[in-house]
Amino acid sequence: MAIEYKTHAGDITPGMLEGFFAGWPDPPDCETHLRLLQQSSHVVLAVDTEEKRVIGFITAVSDGVLSAYIPLLEVLPELQGRGIGQTLVRRMIEKLGNLYMIDLCCDDGLVPFYEQQGMHRVNGMILRNYDRQSAGQ
Incomplete structure (x- = not known):
């Protein structure tokens, strides 16, 4: 497997985002996942260039001055334990x-x-609005 790390989601499609949010009772769909990657202040993606799919990602939201918050880090379940999360x-x-x-x-x-x-x-x-977990309307 050849992994490329990217700092943008410009060339990512929803079909490249299958398999994330394992265990979530109401996960975001792939289109919503792509939107959250595109709208985060910062993103790092691990992309399997042979299979042309995202295998891991991390996002951050920031004021760009003093602080940032990392809301999401995910590696596909079958690829965990290989150092991808640490690299992200x-x-x-x-x-x-x-x-x-x-x-x-x-x-x-x-x-x-x-x-x-x-x-x-x-x-x-924390405060969680579980009825909004999928980010659906």
């Missing part, structure tokens, strides 16, 4: 390295992964 996080942190703070929220089971990427555990608060 490293590349995103490099892109955002001029900012004061880079934050994210994660489940307890993912804390060790993010600690390995140089991040630190803190308390956080």
